[in-house]
Structures are given as structure tokens and as C-alpha cells.
Amino acid sequence: MSAETKRPGRVNAAEKAKRLLTSGRLRVLQVEGNLIVAECRGDSGEVYQLGYQPDFERWGCTCPARTACSHMQALWSVTAVER
């Protein structure tokens, strides 16, 4: 028996990000300098807007998650911001 505990219903955000990428649900719409605009379709079909705002130096996503969500993690793995 494995000592590893699995919590059903709670999927690791990094794992979910990988799944979003491999199923083609992230669309990068615009990259202009450090401005990044993208959209991502969530599990229940709604589309979230996300990206990086260089004026505010912040990443954002319109989904209800307050922490670094899987959508943003998916975007981070395909984009880079110059610092």
C-alpha cells in the first residue's frame, strides 16, 4: 500500500496546467513587448482572460481562483517576461 495520500477532487494546479496545454485550451492572443494577452477555456467551458500588464507589472486572470491558477501556470510555461 502506498504511503502517498491522494485527495480526490483537488488537482494539483501544475498538473492541470499541463493538461490545459496539451489539450490546446490556452490561446495566446497578443504578445507586444512585455504585454501578454491570452485566453483559456476552463473545465466547465467558460473562457477566462489572462495575461501580463507591464504598466502594473502584474499577472492576472479573470477566473475566481485567488492564487496562481492553472491558467496562469499554463501561460507561464509558454511565455517569458523581460525583467
Ligand SMILES: [Zn+2]
Ligand atoms: Zn485562472
